[in-house]
Amino acid sequence: MLAGCKAEPGGLSGAPGASGTSGADTDTGAGADADAPSGTYGVSPLDNPDGTKRGLAPLTSAADQQAGRRIIDKVRTAGRGPKTGYERDKFGYAWKDGIDKVPLARNGCDTRNDVLKRDGQSVTFRSGSDCVLASMTLHDPYTAKTIEWKKAKATAVQIDHVMPLSYDWQMGAAHWNESKREQIANDPLNLLPVDGSTNGSKSDSGPASWLPPNKQIRCSYAVRFAQVSLKYGLPVTAPDKKMMLSLCGG
Numbered sequence: 085m086l087a088g089c090k091a092e093p094g095g096l097s098g099a100p101g102a103s104g105t106s107g108a109d110t111d112t113g114a115g116a117d118a119d120a121p122s123g124t125y126g127v128s129p130l131d132n133p134d135g136t137k138r139g140l141a142p143l144t145s146a147a148d149q150q151a152g153r154r155i156i157d158k159v160r161t162a163g164r165g166p167k168t169g170y171e172r173d174k175f176g177y178a179w180k181d182g183i184d185k186v187p188l189a190r191n192g193c194d195t196r197n198d199v200l201k202r203d204g205q206s207v208t209f210r211s212g213s214d215c216v217l218a219s220m221t222l223h224d225p226y227t228a229k230t231i232e233w234k235k236a237k238a239t240a241v242q243i244d245h246v247m248p249l250s251y252d253w254q255m256g257a258a259h260w261n262e263s264k265r266e267q268i269a270n271d272p273l274n275l276l277p278v279d280g281s282t283n284g285s286k287s288d289s290g291p292a293s294w295l296p297p298n299k300q301i302r303c304s305y306a307v308r309f310a311q312v313s314l315k316y317g318l319p320v321t322a323p324d325k326k327m328m329l330s331l332c333g334g
Contacts, residue, residue, distance in 0.1 A: 135273030162319035176266035226296040250288035290324035
């Protein structure tokens with residue numbers, strides 16, 4: 085989630101069988117248009133294993149969902165540990181550029197602007213900068229909304245840590261060194277720009293207790309969660325893995 089990710093777990097309202105809205109107001113006002121066609125959200129996670137390509141496209145074919153389940157099957161499970169000692173600063177200061185061993189790092193732009201530029205379309209930059217975005221169009225995979233974003237209302241779009249940092253801490257990152265925690269906090273594989281209020285509703289939940297309101301994207305979301313888990317050797321809880329498999333038809 086965003087740098088100030090909340091510590092309290094999210095509700096169950098985003099899970100299948102519920103309203104699908106997660107209790108969040110996903111209408112960002114004048115910047116939110118009609119639902120975006122599913123093909124506009126970006127690239128399939130199966131074709132984007134390092135997170136450098138745009139967004140998160142749905143996995144709709146039986147073959148793609150089966151491939152997604154194979155990835156999820158590899159994820160280990162474990163109980164969720166205590167949150168004792170967790171602070172956002174334990175993962176480095178927010179959006180640090182100088183992180184080794186992650187894509188897009190050390191390019192002169194902070195991580196937030198890197199992923200906004202990666203996923204945004206029709207981007208403009210602040211005068212005199214080729215890094216700091218001033219506006220963009222975002223086809224948000226979590227809500228299926230098209231958001232016309234401007235920096236003047238920056239929080240309308242927030243950067244979600246797909247595998248939340250507090251969750252990472254409880255699943256093993258508490259025992260890592262700071263360098264590895266900085267990597268997972270700034271790795272584009274773990275980062276998606278999304279509707280701000282929806283990101284807030286997620287807090288530090290795993291897939292068993294929170295899912296994107298847009299049902300089309302849920303299998304892809306589960307696969308991306310698994311990709312981060314596998315890259316960093318972190319387990320997920322058994323209920324989270326069960327939910328992840330079910331989202332891809334397992």
